Amino acid sequence: MNAIDMSSLPPSEIAPGLGLLVPVDFSAASARASRIAVSLAQKWAAQVTFVHVLAPLADEAEVLAFGSHFLAQRQTHTEVKLEAWRQTHAADQQASCEILHGRDFEEIVSCAAVRRVEMIIMARSGRAGIIEQLLGSTAERVVRHAKCPVLVINDFDEAPLLEAGPLLLTTDFSPASRAAFPWAERFARTFDAKITLANVQEPMGLPGTREYARFYQEIDALRAQADAQITALRDESLDASLSGDAEVVEGTPHRAICRLARRLKAALIVMSSHGRTGWQRALIGSTAELVVRHAPCAVLVIRGSDLPTNTDPE
Structure with a gap:
């Protein structure tokens, strides 16, 4: 089945039960976005999915030389941290967690498309270096590529x-x-x-x-x-x-x-x-x-x- 094109559908025409996707980097800004997402989910009877993107390591072969369990430990540590985040911000709300691997904005956009979420809710990056000025922050790049609405929370x-x-x-x-x-x-x-x-x-x-x-x-x-x-x-x-x-x-x-x-x-x-x-x-x-x-x-x-x-x- 093809994904729903939500670019021009009013909310009343979007299938019920679609959720809200919240990228988390464990910052205070992400906490603000999470609180707003949970508040909206309660008002709209929607489910929240918290996602964290693990960036690829610069040289996995070199990392593995120090111990074959490093990547597994990294995954487990992040799972525990993300579950604690869910408990803190959405203990009484239907919510789930997912860890993604890759470039942050690409994985966020892809996950939203696969899950056919109603909206992405994320914090705006405070970075203002030359790369962000030329290519945009993660939030700006998600806005550029996402097919669903994106709510960007300020600082x-x-x-x-x-x-x-x-x-x-x-x-x-x-x-x-x-x-x-x-x-x-x-x-x-x-x-x-x-x-x-x-x-x-x-x-x-x-x-x-x-x-x-x-x-x-x-x-x-x-x-x-x-x-x-x-x-x-x-x-x-x-x-x-x-x-x-x-x-x-x-x-x-x-x-x-x-x-x-x-x-x-x-x-x-x-x-x-x-x-x-x-x-x-x-x-x-x-x-x-x-x-x-x-x-x-x-x-x-x-x-x-x-x-x-x-x-x-x-």
Whole structure:
């Protein structure tokens, strides 16, 4: 049987019983992600799977020269540690553990696909070296490759997410960005939060500048058109009981989204991932990956794709 393509299905259309996958590296950040995952699992009646990835040893032959039981002991030690983690964070929750072997992001993405999980929930790496800047952190690379939604928890306390802070939903008006809408509504209902729908436009001339003096009529018309479009999309696509403001902001997409999230004191950004491909994405990252890197709050990324013809939210 082929794996379910969850890139464009709203939560109500996903088969029940699918679980939440939580990568664990035994850090404080992983503990925050684990607590949030368990909280969501309780609300959604889902199962949690904690996974830890053991990286390949640099030279297994050299390691084995010191003792043939080293790899077995390494495996056993990790199993005990991961089981203790499960007992600490999910003693009263249906949860399981699994140890993976290989490159971290590849094994996480592969495990999610094999298990057909509903969502990956993981912590954002705090590393900021040159390799992470060029290729992305583990979380960014999981966002890049995973077929299911990925919830990335930031480096701060998880209380704002659990206490139902504002939710920021972004759109570029494309059909692909609509994939994020049902997930935003699901989180809004779960935490009794309002949704602010936002769109980012290329920077236009500011009042008082020479550019604005020359083209103010065209600039004002474009701004009015964008305001009307985002308001209409909010009214047509979001449940009235959940919808809040509709905003158009200007700037570089990931910077503008992060600035707006800070201004709103948003607890969660929900967005679809579709943008750069090829070498540009590999070296720079998509808008979603850059938001994950710089956001002041948790980020939920849904793989964007064209929705079916019948996209009526009702």
